[in-house]
Amino acid sequence: MRLVFAGTPEVAVPALDALIASERHEVAAVVTRPDAPAGRGRRLVASPVAERAEEAGIEVLKPSRPRDEDFLARLRELAPDCCPVVAYGALLPRVALDIPAHGWVNLHFSLLPAWRGAAPVQHSLLAGDEITGASTFLIEEGLDSGPVYGTVTEQVRPTDTSGDLLTRLAFAGAGLLEATMDGIEDGTLKAVPQPSEGVTLAPKITVEDAHVDWSAPALRVDRVVRACTPAPGAWTTLRGERLKLIQVTALPERTDLAPGQLAVGKNNVYVGTGSYAVELVWVQAQGKKPMRAADWARGVRIGVGETLGS
Numbered sequence: 001m002r003l004v005f006a007g008t009p010e011v012a013v014p015a016l017d018a019l020i021a022s023e024r025h026e027v028a029a030v031v032t033r034p035d036a037p038a039g040r041g042r043r044l045v046a047s048p049v050a051e052r053a054e055e056a057g058i059e060v061l062k063p064s065r066p067r068d069e070d071f072l073a074r075l076r077e078l079a080p081d082c083c084p085v086v087a088y089g090a091l092l093p094r095v096a097l098d099i100p101a102h103g104w105v106n107l108h109f110s111l112l113p114a115w116r117g118a119a120p121v122q123h124s125l126l127a128g129d130e131i132t133g134a135s136t137f138l139i140e141e142g143l144d145s146g147p148v149y150g151t152v153t154e155q156v157r158p159t160d161t162s163g164d165l166l167t168r169l170a171f172a173g174a175g176l177l178e179a180t181m182d183g184i185e186d187g188t189l190k191a192v193p194q195p196s197e198g199v200t201l202a203p204k205i206t207v208e209d210a211h212v213d214w215s216a217p218a219l220r221v222d223r224v225v226r227a228c229t230p231a232p233g234a235w236t237t238l239r240g241e242r243l244k245l246i247q248v249t250a251l252p253e254r255t256d257l258a259p260g261q262l263a264v265g266k267n268n269v270y271v272g273t274g275s276y277a278v279e280l281v282w283v284q285a286q287g288k289k290p291m292r293a294a295d296w297a298r299g300v301r302i303g304v305g306e307t308l309g310s
Contacts, residue, residue, distance in 0.1 A: 001081035001185045004061075006031040006104070010048040011166055012086035014174040015107055019084065020056055025181055028078050029059040031066075033089050067093045075099050082184060084177055085139065094141060102184050104139040107177045109169045110202070111135060111151055113194045116144035117202035121162045121169065124202075125227035128219075130156055132165070134173035136180040138191045143201075147191030149180045161229040205232060212236045214260035214309050217275040218250045233284075236260075236308045238300070243308070246282035246290055260307040262297075269293040271308055 003025050005016050019027050030053035035044040046054070053060045063071035072095060082102035085092075097104055110120035112135040117123075124132045133153040140146040152172045156165060183189025210228040212221055212235065225245050228234040234245040248271075257263055257272025264270075269280040280293035285300070 001025050001102070001181060002079065003027050003181065004029045004031060004075065004078055004080040004083045004100070005049075005053075005085075006083055006088040007049045007086040008033045008047045008089045009087050011109075011170045012049050012088075013052050014170045015084065015086045015177045016049060016052055018174040018178045019181065020058070022178055022181070024185065025178075027053075027056075027058055028080060029061055029074075031061045031063070031071075031075075031083075031088065034062045034064055066090050066096050072096060072099070082181065084181060086173070086177070092139060097139060097141070105136055105149065105177070105180060105184070106139050106144070106146075107173045108135050108137065108144055109133075109166060109173065111153065112137060112144060112148055113196075113199040115200055115202040118204040120202040121166045122202070122205045122227040123200070124156065125160065125162055125165065126223050127200075128223060132156055132169070134169050134176055136173075136176055137194075145194060147193045149183065149189055149191050150176055152176045159226070161226045163230045207232050207235075210234045212245060212309065214271065214307075215274045218252075218273040218278050219275070221273050221278055222248055222250050237310075238306070238308055241286050243286070243296075244284035244290075245280065246284060247280075248278040249281055251277045251279055258307075260309045262302050262306050262308060264294075264297045264302045267294045269297045269302075 003019060005019060005027050007016060019025055030049060032047045032049045035046050038045040050060050061071060061074060076099055080100045083100045083104040085104050085106040092104060111133045115123050131153055133151055135151045136149040138146040154169055154172060210232045212224055225234040225248050229246060235242050254277040257270060257277045259272050259274055261272040270277045271280060282290055283293045283296050284290045285296060
């Protein structure tokens, strides 16, 4: 089939690569978000998908809005049979959805109807899911509500961060998306409506959502840290300054610390929670690089009775 691929971040690149390498399909163009400021100099930088498409010599479209007439006109000229989508990041209007004969097919990183929305992997970790996965579905005007073509499952590992899990799903999902394109072309794959039961929502995780509440149980603290790594980054405060939490380990055997209370050993840093303690393993102080928590604690000289988040 003749395809126009839509996607923006790094997590969409494996799927684009799979479709470029496919002998059955032609990626005629790529749609991505406009260049965005990045780095200290805030210079405009192309998205990872745009960079990969340019390397492959594929036309790149960067509409400020998908309803722009110039973009819609070019999409009609390209005449795609189908438009596969991975984390594009903009709402597609009905006029755009109607252009390809087989519609726009989204690769979503959850087992729909669970975790519809912008942050399915993060919410899956926050909820403590043991199994998650990816789904391909036909985009409708509702929020991730269209009929599903196929799924793959993935076990959630006890130490998974959202970055770890999303990386695995990106590669597993790439194969699923390619197989979905094959099935649509063959006429052997039909989309099945999502069940009305089991719908959960996964809105974007905000910086405030990533603020660790030390009165919560240790299990919840661990989930927040893993779900918010690498972005937006779980955090707390010490002496009025932010401290990013990159990795913690729960310690059910230690129950002597009050919520937020710090205890520093020779090579370890412990913090009390609403249940038992956690060990801080990796942290990042404001304006500093990530470091071992024990090295950070030696540098700031934690006092007796000091607490995080106070």
